[in-house]
Amino acid sequence: MKRRRPTLIAALTLTATAALTLSACGSDGDSAAKDSDKIAGADTGDKPSASPSPSSSATSAAGRPKVELPADLKLTFEGTKTGDPVKDAVLADNAERMRAVDAAIAGTDPDAKALGFYNTGKALEAAVSWVGQFEKANATVTGQVRYFDREVELRDETSAVLTFCADESKGFSKDKKTGKVAKTPVTKNSYVQYNTRLDKNAEGVWQTSQIISTRGSAKCQPQ
Template sequence: MHRRRPTLLAALTLTAAATLTLSACGSDGSPGKGEGEIAGSDAGDESSASPSPSSTSTAAAGRPKVELPPDLRLTFEDAETGDPVKDAVLADNAERMRAVDAAISGTDPEGKALGFYNTGKALEAAVSWVGQFEKANATVTGHVRFFDRDVTLKGTTSAVLTFCADESKGFSKDKETGEVTKTPVTKDSYVQYNTRLDKNADGVWQTSQILSTRGAAQCQA
């Protein structure tokens, strides 16, 4: 029997886990508003995007290998700053974003990477969001581009990272029927994120807090 998906999950964005997280972090954002504004289907231009960080960052600290299905692609710009510490923050944040989608799409069914790259409230909210996808029998497909990624170090074990996401080419997909939900691109297809990462004893920069502003003017393409 076909499962009926909740209205909220009818057109999910690939990175909506962060939107859910902001409610746990005390943001004044509005989870559930704007999650459906995703459209487009072509892969887009990757000329300024970095290669997948999973190929270069999995060896250290016993990092789990994060794999995504072939119909799902995330690209991360501004991956190299010239500062090795900032670059490590950017790499682990990228793996965090990939880990959420790996858990949703089923390539990491046990959520090993999810727990590896998240901690505290960010982990709780990410797990909850993945669970909502499971209840809706939905997965994710398409392409999301992350850009304007900027790191500010706060001492030796804490950092603030802000970045934008272009979700205009990301889709939700019904697992049972394979139907892809498409909606028009609007300003809410672009999201600004403000995150905190803390370096654990193994040297991994885990996301502990993440706030988002959907439709932020500074992230409009």
């Protein structure tokens, strides 16, 4: 049976970058081919653009899509409780956003419902493009990724800035056909810093609207 292409991804135009190296789990927003902290459409100065609305099935039951990951992929999020319920909500929805990207890549969310639920604007464009690049390479993700130093700054009642680091030293890409894991040596580029903006929508979901990532950031290197 032919694998169904996620409907959300099929609805948007994907621009593939030449000679892309797929080495990270969920690092949409940074260029794996270059040590650059810029991605197309991720500058923080622009107002987030409109994004596809979640389908009725994505917002049924508790109002949130269930995000599941394959057994060989584990994401760990540190610092989930700050004592501030609003900041905790931002952190929780960001964690689901990162999980949603990997679920779309791994195929455990074949319709990419969670991807459109937890992303909007330029962050959605970046996430869809990132997932599309894995699809073109017929690759998925495996291993472990740890997210740490997660710091939230509330701008107002409906917007926040979240910065955090990712330890991808144990996260790898895997060929879907052969199952071969592309293990790479641990270098400074195994650590990524994310700078994101989240906006609270009418349903109370903190959606990531803008994202910039810096691979090899000095702020995220192990001490």
